[in-house]
Amino acid sequence: MDLIFLGPPGAGKGTQAKAIIDKFGIPQISTGDIIRAAIRDGSELGKEFKSYTDKGALVPDELVVRMVQDRLAKDDCKPGFLLDGFPRTLAQAEALDELLKGMGRGLDHVLLLDVADEVLVDRITGRRSDPETGRVYHIKFNPPPADVADRCIQRSDDTEEVLKKRLDEYHAKTAPLIPYYEKAGLLRNIDGTGTPEEIRERIFKVFA
Numbered sequence: 001m002d003l004i005f006l007g008p009p010g011a012g013k014g015t016q017a018k019a020i021i022d023k024f025g026i027p028q029i030s031t032g033d034i035i036r037a038a039i040r041d042g043s044e045l046g047k048e049f050k051s052y053t054d055k056g057a058l059v060p061d062e063l064v065v066r067m068v069q070d071r072l073a074k075d076d077c078k079p080g081f082l083l084d085g086f087p088r089t090l091a092q093a094e095a096l097d098e099l100l101k102g103m104g105r106g107l108d109h110v111l112l113l114d115v116a117d118e119v120l121v122d123r124i125t126g127r128r129s130d131p132e133t134g135r136v137y138h139i140k141f142n143p144p145p146a147d148v149a150d151r152c153i154q155r156s157d158d159t160e161e162v163l164k165k166r167l168d169e170y171h172a173k174t175a176p177l178i179p180y181y182e183k184a185g186l187l188r189n190i191d192g193t194g195t196p197e198e199i200r201e202r203i204f205k206v207f208a
């Protein structure tokens with residue numbers, strides 16, 4: 001099952017990914033997570049990434065495409081993959097099409113989590129992540145358990161100011177992927193509001 005998770009920052013891609021990857025036994029490939037790991041390593045490339053993510057700007061296409069190409073070549077992607085946060089530009093989508101064609105495979109579904117901008121501000125500013133497990137929580141909607149609460153951190157790009165720029169980038173550069181995948185017959189529009197359980201049920205209907 002070759003899947004893409006599309007949606008604005010805070011739509012719930014990371015939150016919903018776990019159930020999907022468990023169902024199909026496929027890896028979640030989050031370009032944001034890979035980029036943040038490189039930043040933590042302190043490499044030169046990581047420093048370059050940080051100059052973009054801190055501003056809420058997209059990292060250049062060539063760098064992200066190469067990263068995804070390397071990741072898709074790994075053995076665990078044989079049964080499929082869930083791309084979370086990639087592609088994010090038309091150039092990335094076209095590069096992915098070429099890449100998959102070269103591998104003799106193609107996308108099954110593009111899952112679009114649809115959430116209005118007003119809802120996203122609360123979700124993003126209240127998000128906390130557990131650096132040890134990678135699990136995502138929310139101070140109001142899904143508080144971390146007491147034993148992990150102290151080690152939870154806030155992402156440096158999760159401020160209202162940076163979110164504004166991330167949303168601008170989404171609407172200008174990523175939203176054009178919606179008609180792109182609609183034309184290809186791959187787009188599955190999912191209402192991303194409600195409880196995480198309600199949203200998971202809507203997603204699973206796509207696979208029924």
Ligand code: AP5
Nearest residue numbers: 009010011012013014015031032059085123127137138196
């Ligand atoms: P990335 O890490 O991909 O961030 P994003 O797309 O902005 O998405 P988020 O991770 O912020 O949101 P999410 O949809 O995963 O939401 P979550 O489930 O955590 O990218 C970060 C940066 O990296 C980019 O700005 C860019 O610089 C760079 N980058 C990455 N990929 C790139 C690419 N392909 N090209 C170029 N640059 C790239 O949920 C959010 C919060 O809401 C959580 O607190 C959660 O608990 C809560 N929540 C979830 N669901 C619900 C619900 N139903 N009700 C209430 N709260 C909920």
Ligand code: MG
Nearest residue numbers: 013014030032
């Ligand atoms: Mg995420």
